[in-house]
Amino acid sequence: MIASRQPAAEAVAAYNAAMARFWQPVCAAAEVGAGPHFVELLDRPLTVVRLDGELACFDDVCRHLGASLSLASVVPGPGGEGQVLRCAYHGWSYDRSGRCVDIPARRDAPIPRDARVRAYPVAERYGLLWVCLEGESTAGIPEFPEFDDPGFHLTPLRVYEPWACSAPRIVMGALDDTHFPWVHPGLLGDPEHPEPPEHRAWVEGEYLMSTYSTLQPANETIGGAGLETVSYTNWCTPSSIRLLKSGPAGRYAIYEVVCPVAYDRSLIFLQMARDFDTDPARDAEYVAFEDVIQAQDKPVVESQRPWLLPPLSSRLMLYVRPADLPLIAYQKWLEELGVPQV
Ligand code: FES
Ligand SMILES: [Fe+2]
Structure with missing residues (x-):
C-alpha cells in the first residue's frame, strides 16, 4: 500500500528544496544567548549565533575536520576586532559571512580561499529567528x-x-x-x-x-x-x-x-x-x-x-x-x- 511507505528520496529532496525557498522559523530568539545555538531545518544542521550583536547562521560543520560549530565559542577576532566564532576542535575562526579569518596552526601563511562555511540569511521577527536556506525568499516572513x-x-x-x-x-x-x-x-x-x-x-x-x-x-x-x-x-x-x-x-x-x-x-x-x-x-x-x-x-x-x-x-x-x-x-x-x- 503506497500510503504506508516512506517517501522516495527524490520526493523528500523536492520537499526540502521547495520549502527552502521560504523564510522558516527555527527557534525562539531568546534561545540564542552568548554562544552558538544548534537548530535543524529541512534535514540540514545549522548553528545560529550573534556576533557583535548581529545574527549569523552557518552550516553546523566546521570546514576543517567537520566538527559541530554549535560547540564553538564567540571570541574577539584576530587583532581584537569584531567577534568571531571559534571552532572548539582546532580554533579555526569564522566571521559573520562564514569566512575563516584565523587558522591558529598556520598563522604564517594565507588562509585558503575555500576556508569558509556556508552562511544563510537569518532574521529576527516576532520573538523568533527565521532562516531562508535558498538565500532569496520567494515570500516575506508570515505577518502577525x-x-x-x-x-x-x-x-x-x-x-x-x-x-x-x-x-x-x-x-x-x-x-x-x-x-x-x-x-x-x-x-x-x-x-x-x-x-x-x-x-x-x-x-x-x-x-x-x-x-x-x-x-x-x-x-x-x-x-x-x-x-x-x-x-x-x-x-x-x-x-x-x-x-x-x-x-x-x-x-x-x-x-x-x-x-x-x-x-x-x-x-x-x-x-x-x-x-x-x-x-x-x-x-x-x-x-x-x-x-x-x-x-x-x-x-x-x-x-x-x-x-x-x-x-x-x-x-x-x-x-x-x-x-x-x-x-x-x-x-x-x-x-x-x-x-x-x-
Ligand atoms: S574541525 Fe574545526 S578547527 Fe578543526
Ligand atoms: Fe484541531
Missing part, C-alpha cells in the same frame, strides 16, 4: 499584525515538542474546521453540529486565505454560555497559519508557524493575541486551552499518510465538497507554488 497592535494582548510564545509529520499537514490541521466536533468536542465544536460551515477560500498576495462562520462552545470563564457564532479568517503559507477569530467576546488571533525540521518532523511555535480579557494573569488559562487543542490534534495529524501530501490528481485523499473546500484550495495553491506532492 496583532503582535505590535496596542489593542491586543499577547500571550507568551509557546514552543511544542516536535510533531512526527510534515509542516503542511499541521497547517491543514488548523485550516480544517470540520474536525472540530470530532477531535475537539465541547471545546471548538459540537458533535450535534457536524455540518460544515460555508467556506470561502482564495489566494491573496502571499497567502491562501479562508473565511467561515461556525458554532462554537462559548468561553465560560468569561461569562459565555452554550454555543455562539464565531467567524474565522485564516492566512496560510506552506508552513504557517494565522487564524483571526471574531466572536461575542472580541477578537482572538493565533499565530502558528512551523519549522519543517524534516519531512517527518516539524516544530510548532505558537503565539496568541486577544483584544478582550486582557489581564496577563489570565494568559495561563488561554495557553492551557491551546495546549489541550494541540494535544488532541497531534496523534491524528501524526497518523496521516502518506507523509507528504499526495497530488490532488491521485485522489489518494477523497476530499468532499463543500466541507473540504479550504483544504482543496490550499493544496491546489501549494501545487501552484511548486511545493511537491508525492
Whole structure:
C-alpha cells in the first residue's frame, strides 16, 4: 500500500528544496544567548549565533575536520576586532559571512580561499529567528499584525515538542474546521453540529486565505454560555497559519508557524493575541486551552499518510465538497507554488 511507505528520496529532496525557498522559523530568539545555538531545518544542521550583536547562521560543520560549530565559542577576532566564532576542535575562526579569518596552526601563511562555511540569511521577527536556506525568499516572513497592535494582548510564545509529520499537514490541521466536533468536542465544536460551515477560500498576495462562520462552545470563564457564532479568517503559507477569530467576546488571533525540521518532523511555535480579557494573569488559562487543542490534534495529524501530501490528481485523499473546500484550495495553491506532492 503506497500510503504506508516512506517517501522516495527524490520526493523528500523536492520537499526540502521547495520549502527552502521560504523564510522558516527555527527557534525562539531568546534561545540564542552568548554562544552558538544548534537548530535543524529541512534535514540540514545549522548553528545560529550573534556576533557583535548581529545574527549569523552557518552550516553546523566546521570546514576543517567537520566538527559541530554549535560547540564553538564567540571570541574577539584576530587583532581584537569584531567577534568571531571559534571552532572548539582546532580554533579555526569564522566571521559573520562564514569566512575563516584565523587558522591558529598556520598563522604564517594565507588562509585558503575555500576556508569558509556556508552562511544563510537569518532574521529576527516576532520573538523568533527565521532562516531562508535558498538565500532569496520567494515570500516575506508570515505577518502577525496583532503582535505590535496596542489593542491586543499577547500571550507568551509557546514552543511544542516536535510533531512526527510534515509542516503542511499541521497547517491543514488548523485550516480544517470540520474536525472540530470530532477531535475537539465541547471545546471548538459540537458533535450535534457536524455540518460544515460555508467556506470561502482564495489566494491573496502571499497567502491562501479562508473565511467561515461556525458554532462554537462559548468561553465560560468569561461569562459565555452554550454555543455562539464565531467567524474565522485564516492566512496560510506552506508552513504557517494565522487564524483571526471574531466572536461575542472580541477578537482572538493565533499565530502558528512551523519549522519543517524534516519531512517527518516539524516544530510548532505558537503565539496568541486577544483584544478582550486582557489581564496577563489570565494568559495561563488561554495557553492551557491551546495546549489541550494541540494535544488532541497531534496523534491524528501524526497518523496521516502518506507523509507528504499526495497530488490532488491521485485522489489518494477523497476530499468532499463543500466541507473540504479550504483544504482543496490550499493544496491546489501549494501545487501552484511548486511545493511537491508525492
Ligand atoms: S574541525 Fe574545526 S578547527 Fe578543526
Ligand atoms: Fe484541531
